Amino acid sequence: MPATRSPRTSPRTSPHASPNSTAGHAKREESEELPDSTGWSASLYNKTASFVYSSPFVAPVLDLLNAQPGEKILDVGCGSAEVSLDIQRVVSQQSGGVVVGMDASESMIVKAKANGLKHAFVCDAHDLIVPDEIYAWIGNGSDARFDAAFSNATLHWCKRDPLAVLQGVKRVLKPEGRFVAEMGGFMNCIGVRSALYAAVRSRGYDPALYDPWYFPSMEDYVKLLVTAGFEPTHMSLTPRITPLPAGLFEWLRLFARNSFLRIFDDAEAAKIIEEVVENCRVDCQDAGGNWAMTYMRLRFSAVLKK
Template sequence: MPAKNGQTQHWDPARYIRNAGFVAKLGEPLIELLVPKAGERVLDLGCGDGALTEKLVECGLDVVAVDASADQIAAAKARGLDARVVNGQELAFQSEFDAVFTNAALHWMLDPDAVLDGVARALKPGGRFVGEMGGGDNVKTIKDALVAALDRRNFDGESAIPWYFPQPQEYLDKLQSHGFKVSYIELIPRPTPLPGDLSAWLETFGENFIRLLPDAEQPAYIAEVVEALRPQLCDADGNWTADYVRLRFKAELR
């Protein structure tokens, strides 16, 4: 999705599973918050490769899965899902769903008001909106290192940030202003062990920063960020932990 600097994030399904398969697994508790009822029609907003969508289908739900990445949608379709390429900031559904479900996607959508307009339109009256996204100081340590390393190269690092990480009150206010009654919202610190070296995480999620540099300079940039973060995020055995903070919520359309 577009970043402030006009760059775009490319989603490679195989790379995502390899370096970020934990995202879907850690999102499974959201299904309990959804309280699914067999036969309900649900929109999975930002479905990725469909790993978590499959869990929704297993609950007996009629699920439409959408994502802006054609590659991820192809992977979701390969699972046999009803998956469609749709920009989450341009939802065109009308009063169609009993619930909208979303995990680890909203923070890539930099126009939250457009997202919430579309979610509200897509829901039937009284429909539920259940989700989790990065919030507050999510990956702040990593983000600050990425920005600082770009600044040292005479780029505006802040302009490369592709994420929207709201505080609970900020997002509560937005939900309410779009016609939702919020029954639950919470910021959850979640230090998350990574499956490999931090460089793999940076290559998966930090493209908007990395792509500002010529190809020849990118490896040195990644290495510099990794070494800057090693004292804070890597233990004596070489295990990396990302400083995740998640914002989880449940709301109902008035």
């Protein structure tokens, strides 16, 4: 979920493919919410990628977090707060327990509050600053820090300066506070990412300059955590076959159009998306017409050193 601002300078409409374009992608709805200034739309995300916060997929990282009643937890990249609210139900069983959400997307924060997350704010994770009113609300002195920070499906969007993100998390944690997260890791979206690179390169651009994703290896991320002052207590890289109920076209429209393909106009972006879909069909669509991708989930827990 977005926790960093897109390099785009203004909102774009989403690509509308021609009538004879790749079959099977959903018709666009006239009332569909346009992306905000970061390139994200909460309604489109919920429609296309609700699997991100589905119970089976978030259970492993929530087990790793092991939230306790009474804890104060910051959700970095909370999106529309479905997972934040799951954590809130646990910590609120004891007085003082609370979850605060942050996200770079105003659209996501508006939806998070509408869903019932009382305290949430807009912020780029690269420049994490918790508003004074949040600190004033959660406690005084040493209590005005978080017991834990949590993040799901966000850190792989923080490519500009991953270390700055960890340093920001460090600032908001209590001594020996923990950071628990899941993100895309090495080999995430394998095949689809390569197809995007090939399509962008064939049009005369260097895809590495526009690739928005940061998919580190376990070894690389351990080094970052240690540099930032954390002691890793768990690190794993797990493959996960991820069904795409809306199809690969819609996945690309949501996750690549306003990031990887931001330099292209709508017509050319639609052509690229269709090209990638066709090139990936042999590996990502089964005989029944169902789409899926190989995700690699980097999951970790780390404790802030004294």
